[in-house]
Amino acid sequence: MALTEEASALRAANHPQSAQAAQPAQSPQSTEAAALADPAGVSARLDRLPATRAIWKLILLLSLGFFFELYDLLYTGYVAPGLVRSGILTPTTPGLFGTSGVASFIAALFSGLFVGTIACGFLADRFGRRAIFTWSMLWYVAANTMMAFQDSAGALNAWRFVSGMGIGVELVTIGTYLSELAPKHLRGRAFAVCQTIGFSAVPVVAFLSWQLVPRAPLGLDGWRWVVLLGGVSALFVWYFRRNLPESPRWLLSKGRNEEADAVLRKLEDTVARQYGQALPAPGPADPLPRKASFADMWKAPYRSRTLMLIVFHVFQTVGFFGFANWVPTLLVKQGITVTSSLLYTTVIGLAAPIGPMLGYWIADRFERKHVIVGMAALNIVSGLAFSQASSAMTIVALGVLLTLAGNIISFTYHTYQQELYPTSIRARAVGFVYSWSRLSAVFSSFIIAFALKDFGVVGVFVFIAGSMMLVMLSIGLMGPRTLGQSLESISH
Template sequence: MTTLEGASDLRAADHPARADTSQAAGTGEISARLDRLPATRAVWKLILLLSLGFFFELYDLLYTGYVAPGLVKSGILTPTTTGLFGTSGVASFIAALFCGLFIGTVACGFLADRFGRRAIFTWSLLWYVAANTVMAFQDTASGLNLWRFISGMGIGVELITIGTYMSELAPKHLRGRAFAICQTIGFSAVPVVAFLSYLLVPAAPFGVDGWRWVVLLGGISALFVWYFRRNLPESPRWLASKGRIREANEVLARLEAQVERQYGQPLPEPGTPDPAPRKAGFADMWKPPYRKRTLMLIAFHIFQTIGFYGFANWVPTLLVKQGITVTSSLLYTTVIGLAAPLGPLLGYWIADRFERKHVIVCMAALNIVSGLLFSQAASAVAIVMLGVLLTLAGNIISFTYHAYQQELYPTAIRARAVGFVYSWSRLSAVFSSFVIAFTLKEFGVTGVFVFIAGAMALVIVAIGLMGPRTLGKSLESISH
């Protein structure tokens, strides 16, 4: 830091009002410098490291549906419940995960705002890996559900942290594509976990139930991310929002030096800094302009969860209910799972070209049509094709809203605010898993997909009528 900068910091410290002005100016400048960075290897490396964390996050989040037949086969769980909220069925296992996710997002989202993106990214990963490892050795429904709940808390914190981290490190011209690549890598976990489940769940290698191997392999592999996290810097935007302008400048200067070497010419001049939002607290979520966004995202998350997880977590069980064997069901879902990373990969080409709200609305409509046709499908070809369409639509919605919701709040409360609205999806999943189990028992597969279609119609209404436009705007300008 130069003598002039040091003197400025000292003067600001003596005058609180001047300190606030100085911090706001510094935050705006940091943001403008980040947003003008070209898409070089140094920038993509950060995105890829976060994406690797997201891969194992989704592996642990989405193996639920794939190991469910194995849990039933081993006698630990039953496919349906005797009552609406029975604790011995597959629904209770799914609900335990989402209860944990709810607590992790609503009660612990503030951790990344308080202690930084990098630290919470690391510790929440270790948390859920340890919990899943213990869960893999449980033999009772109560033990299984307890440790799935604990691992869900860690997964919930990690999901919020990765999204926040990504939105703050990616330049504005790259933000949509960054989330598309992150989700492409993340959803590559779906065919991996589907294939491992196909190989292992019907078997018992070395006398150990196959579902336990699926759980353990994900946890062991995730520890590699903990090793590589040393290459991730703290978010300069977060540092600046905390008044740590000197540290933010140091982190950003190192990144700029790497980018400039790879760019081969001087970096573009930063644009005019957008004024940073005033210091925000949690209560600001309920004041204009954030109140409308908060209500929109709460409604969106309540209903999108029914569509996304209603298919992802239940498809093997739904197929078995249609008379298809466990082995054939897992084979079909493995093939369908191959399409999972293709959704966000296709989205890469539209991510920074079309408004995020319009993409969500169109994909929700595709989900409705494909789901209703899937419920009537009988042939293997129809099941796989419609399953692929449902997967593509769901995953394009997923990467789009992960980018979208991070854009709608200021840096000071981004993790807490997104954690709060995102937590409603977890709460929704807790109850919808029991409702789907009940609907499956009483009304069959068709009833389940009618229920899902109604939920996705409400997604279209919420986003279509209340969602603001964000394409190509800086995070600071969207926050005003």
């Protein structure tokens, strides 16, 4: 009898619509009907959930997927010296758009990322966050495995393009998925944790490259081992799929109200058991999820946000990947040996997860736009100083600052851009604006190679500094405030 009363109390707390009715003796069936009749309450029910083990488990599962994704995305710069050493690629190119240099390998990745984000971002909006999260991971793992056995620049770049498409879809899907599952009071910290775990891949891939790239274990070039080890993520795919629910917000946007309620009810019950008491009452119902199409991105209030994010992404990529993908090559260009260059970048790479880890303490305290502007300024100062550095200690210290600034910007804008669009087009819209960073990276990699050849390391960092100044202006002048607001209220 006590258990029955406790279950009834818990259901009433989870579904306060029944408490608003005139009849106090409302049945459980009518409570469920009220919940299904009030889709606007789904957001409020999600956002009131406390940060229990169940919520953090979802965040950690998505973060583990992000780890493997970043491993595959960021090994590009670390294996580049090995690709040059094996004779497949050259460090510079004879012309601006040569296809035999390191720049073409980087460009192939970002061309794939561009196609994956702009042309395939809609998949998560159409088929669901859970399904696309699973299949895009299998996609890029298979492509990378094929790439590891290529011996020509053309074949290498072709498979890197294919893997880039899968990574591009996954990047958009994980961000969308996480933003919709994390309660609003936890959203910034959820992205900080996700990126902390994700960027732990940087020291891992840096260490493996340091150990393997200069060697050929079992007669296989070390860079091939680095690529193949990323395929471990495939072993976790079905574990992810079994333990991740579909996004209730996405189900609701498709009119699948009963499924959304069932998923949320199961999550509420688990959270309530761990919380040890009745859940907090949901706040006022948020605006109903807005129905939108791709064309709505070019209408108020989304038009200014779309233009802002396009400008931001075109130039933030220059700062982030201009350093991350090129630092081993830049150091070699300064006369440092391949082995020492990889050692330095391994030490610098240890700082990669520290940026978002520090960001955990500021994520839900300061406006996202202010954090981005501040870290872009730090990137400019540190980058220009790095171009003048000569001692090992100075190189590592400035490299750490650049890494911290870049990764704090990264976790912050991944949170920020997901907040600016409605659920019905969130993945598609973010994929579209995000794709501009990929297109930018395709061309900026060739520009950096050209600048490195004709103007040296200083020229590269002057180009990066100018780009980060435009990042500061676009976000600082055009970015809306989002801190502490529900997704629905921001995007309504």
